[in-house]
Amino acid sequence: MSDTLDSRSAWLAEDELAQARERLPMVYVDAVPVRTTPTGQVAEVGLLLRAMPDGSISRAVVSGRVLYGERVRDALMRHIEKDLGPLALPEVPASPQPFTVVEYFPEPEVSGFHDPRQHAVALAFVVPVAGDCAPSQDSLDLVWVTPEQAVTREFQAEMSGGQGRLLRMALAHCSVLP
Amino acid sequence: MSDTLDSRSAWLAEDELAQARERLPMVYVDAVPVRTTPTGQVAEVGLLLRAMPDGSISRAVVSGRVLYGERVRDALMRHIEKDLGPLALPEVPASPQPFTVVEYFPEPEVSGFHDPRQHAVALAFVVPVAGDCAPSQDSLDLVWVTPEQAVTREFQAEMSGGQGRLLRMALAHCSVLP
Amino acid sequence: MSDTLDSRSAWLAEDELAQARERLPMVYVDAVPVRTTPTGQVAEVGLLLRAMPDGSISRAVVSGRVLYGERVRDALMRHIEKDLGPLALPEVPASPQPFTVVEYFPEPEVSGFHDPRQHAVALAFVVPVAGDCAPSQDSLDLVWVTPEQAVTREFQAEMSGGQGRLLRMALAHCSVLP
Amino acid sequence: MSDTLDSRSAWLAEDELAQARERLPMVYVDAVPVRTTPTGQVAEVGLLLRAMPDGSISRAVVSGRVLYGERVRDALMRHIEKDLGPLALPEVPASPQPFTVVEYFPEPEVSGFHDPRQHAVALAFVVPVAGDCAPSQDSLDLVWVTPEQAVTREFQAEMSGGQGRLLRMALAHCSVLP
Numbered sequence: 001m002s003d004t005l006d007s008r009s010a011w012l013a014e015d016e017l018a019q020a021r022e023r024l025p026m027v028y029v030d031a032v033p034v035r036t037t038p039t040g041q042v043a044e045v046g047l048l049l050r051a052m053p054d055g056s057i058s059r060a061v062v063s064g065r066v067l068y069g070e071r072v073r074d075a076l077m078r079h080i081e082k083d084l085g086p087l088a089l090p091e092v093p094a095s096p097q098p099f100t101v102v103e104y105f106p107e108p109e110v111s112g113f114h115d116p117r118q119h120a121v122a123l124a125f126v127v128p129v130a131g132d133c134a135p136s137q138d139s140l141d142l143v144w145v146t147p148e149q150a151v152t153r154e155f156q157a158e159m160s161g162g163q164g165r166l167l168r169m170a171l172a173h174c175s176v177l178p
Numbered sequence: 179m180s181d182t183l184d185s186r187s188a189w190l191a192e193d194e195l196a197q198a199r200e201r202l203p204m205v206y207v208d209a210v211p212v213r214t215t216p217t218g219q220v221a222e223v224g225l226l227l228r229a230m231p232d233g234s235i236s237r238a239v240v241s242g243r244v245l246y247g248e249r250v251r252d253a254l255m256r257h258i259e260k261d262l263g264p265l266a267l268p269e270v271p272a273s274p275q276p277f278t279v280v281e282y283f284p285e286p287e288v289s290g291f292h293d294p295r296q297h298a299v300a301l302a303f304v305v306p307v308a309g310d311c312a313p314s315q316d317s318l319d320l321v322w323v324t325p326e327q328a329v330t331r332e333f334q335a336e337m338s339g340g341q342g343r344l345l346r347m348a349l350a351h352c353s354v355l356p
Numbered sequence: 357m358s359d360t361l362d363s364r365s366a367w368l369a370e371d372e373l374a375q376a377r378e379r380l381p382m383v384y385v386d387a388v389p390v391r392t393t394p395t396g397q398v399a400e401v402g403l404l405l406r407a408m409p410d411g412s413i414s415r416a417v418v419s420g421r422v423l424y425g426e427r428v429r430d431a432l433m434r435h436i437e438k439d440l441g442p443l444a445l446p447e448v449p450a451s452p453q454p455f456t457v458v459e460y461f462p463e464p465e466v467s468g469f470h471d472p473r474q475h476a477v478a479l480a481f482v483v484p485v486a487g488d489c490a491p492s493q494d495s496l497d498l499v500w501v502t503p504e505q506a507v508t509r510e511f512q513a514e515m516s517g518g519q520g521r522l523l524r525m526a527l528a529h530c531s532v533l534p
Numbered sequence: 535m536s537d538t539l540d541s542r543s544a545w546l547a548e549d550e551l552a553q554a555r556e557r558l559p560m561v562y563v564d565a566v567p568v569r570t571t572p573t574g575q576v577a578e579v580g581l582l583l584r585a586m587p588d589g590s591i592s593r594a595v596v597s598g599r600v601l602y603g604e605r606v607r608d609a610l611m612r613h614i615e616k617d618l619g620p621l622a623l624p625e626v627p628a629s630p631q632p633f634t635v636v637e638y639f640p641e642p643e644v645s646g647f648h649d650p651r652q653h654a655v656a657l658a659f660v661v662p663v664a665g666d667c668a669p670s671q672d673s674l675d676l677v678w679v680t681p682e683q684a685v686t687r688e689f690q691a692e693m694s695g696g697q698g699r700l701l702r703m704a705l706a707h708c709s710v711l712p
């Protein structure tokens with residue numbers, strides 16, 4: 001965890017966090033891990049299999065909260081390491097400009113991005129990973145799929161809460177949306 | 179205020195907000211209002227004169243909190259109207275991709291962007307305004323300056339907390355940084 | 357036409373242009389015209405019906421060449437006026453950062469974007485239009501469709517050369533890809 | 535050189551290229567090479583010392599023409615290797631979205647970006663390089679400087695044709711403009 005982090009406030013008691021979640025939008029980062037060719041073209045996208053906030057098991061991108069006092073790029077690195085393991089060698093972007101901002105709401109219909117626990121505003125980045133990835137902690141599995149596979153009806157159906165749409169937005173940004 | 183807004187939670191008691199501010203990063207929007215030529219080139223930037231969180235009087239861009247349940251673009255519109263008046267006719271961008279993300283910290287040295295009250299993560303947008311602007315509510319004054327004036331030592335010295343730097347970043351994004 | 361334009365070189369004889377097209381990539385602008393809500397959310401996309409370089413009749417976005425000596429934003433304005441009429445009131449973006457770069461090749465398979473006449477590199481922008489649009493000159497028709505309609509199989513089938521994909525990329529950038 | 539390249543047309547006779555340069559805008563790529571920290575923050579910028587089109591010796595970023603039939607990312611890789619050597623290990627971005635578009639004109643005053651030879655439209659990218667760099671071919675020298683050094687009056691004075699401004703735009707995009 002980042003040493004710029006104020007440990008006093010990073011640790012928010014569970015019930016306090018629950019209270020805050022009913023009052024304030026949370027700051028999140030979403031990271032779409034990709035494998036690229038030597039000239040940087042996206043060849044494959046990495047998708048986790050995980051228990052989602054809504055109780056379902058779903059394919060999902062890397063996602064997590066930015067803590068009090070934490071830099072966005074440190075949060076990005078922390079969540080990628082947590083989900084893909086310490087040897088993933090992510091190339092966190094040099095610019096803080098996200099490719100999109102995802103607004104998750106407790107009500108599914110507001111934006112199409114759904115998180116039953118909270119209102120979250122996520123900065124979304126495409127992150128090339130060059131190393132060995134191993135699903136860790138909360139993730140049950142990790143698969144790498146081509147852009148063509150990622151947009152199939154079967155695959156999109158396995159992604160809840162708008163994750164399938166986010167994935168297609170990332171592919172569009174990288175000009176590999178089929 | 180947006181009707182998608184949950185009024186129950188939008189109103190956070192002052193002391194509860196103060197508590198949350200010590201525990202969680204806040205979601206903000208920053209808007210740099212600009213006047214453009216008929217082909218969209220930035221001709222002038224609008225700067226407010228306002229009492230800043232650090233107690234100083236400073237030139238500043240439009241800035242404010244995203245409320246629980248509020249869409250980012252609704253927050254952007256609300257804060258622009260609050261600061262520039264109801265006749266400003268802002269052109270809120272069609273894309274949620276900000277030109278940068280500004281990380282404000284209570285400690286001035288972490289990122290160079292400083293807010294003594296809180297850790298805030300602001301989505302920053304350049305917003306052309308076509309109508310009549312009148313400083314309202316908390317703003318003491320509004321001036322329109324050319325990019326050349328905005329980067330002068332005199333002007334930059336009137337902008338505290340990193341506002342001068344944010345302004346130059348916006349000018350750079352619009353390719354009018356002198 | 358822009359007065360920054362060198363008239364000597366803007367007028368390239370047809371056979372000289374044909375020769376150059378076999379030797380050099382051309383600079384293009386692509387503009388996706390949109391209607392937006394008062395807070396800037398994309399409600400509808402404008403699509404032209406036109407004779408395409410490959411001889412087909414296809415739905416297409418606004419597109420055209422940047423002339424020698426011409427600024428990108430002047431080219432954008434010129435082609436929008438040419439295709440949508442002089443009363444369209446386009447809001448040409450304040451920033452020159454395109455949402456994507458489209459690479460058209462004479463061979464359909466290189467990038468998926470196809471122009472049998474030439475290799476063209478197009479800077480692509482989403483451009484809100486607030487005024488009255490009337491298809492003019494080369495365009496046979498103009499229709500406004502919702503994002504949901506634009507991605508239907510029927511509609512996508514009417515768009516050749518990668519135009520359907522470009523449209524979905526624009527919708528993704530604006531966070532309204534269904 | 536990319537094997538997607540049509541060798542027939544890549545080789546344009548010198549006098550033909552000279553003629554085309556008086557009639558058509560050229561497609562260019564500009565790359566700002568950077569060294570980053572493990573979390574991706576820009577620590578240093580790489581600047582070449584080279585003979586410029588205007589005859590001066592100037593600090594400059596990597597820059598070069600996109601050939602007929604060549605993909606933008608292949609051109610980016612080719613010019614980086616040409617200027618920084620084959621062991622630079624550049625991380626060419628996954629997205630084709632440039633951070634800005636630079637318009638070079640034969641007249642210095644049109645855009646502030648100047649190339650006496652031609653009208654060029656350059657897609658500009660920030661490219662992290664992880665390997666060993668050695669100036670090669672046309673470059674006389676390569677230095678790595680911090681963002682603070684890069685914006686000093688001394689350094690900016692060594693950059694002609696708008697290169698100093700482009701560098702500050704790249705630093706602004708990466709949120710490290712001092």
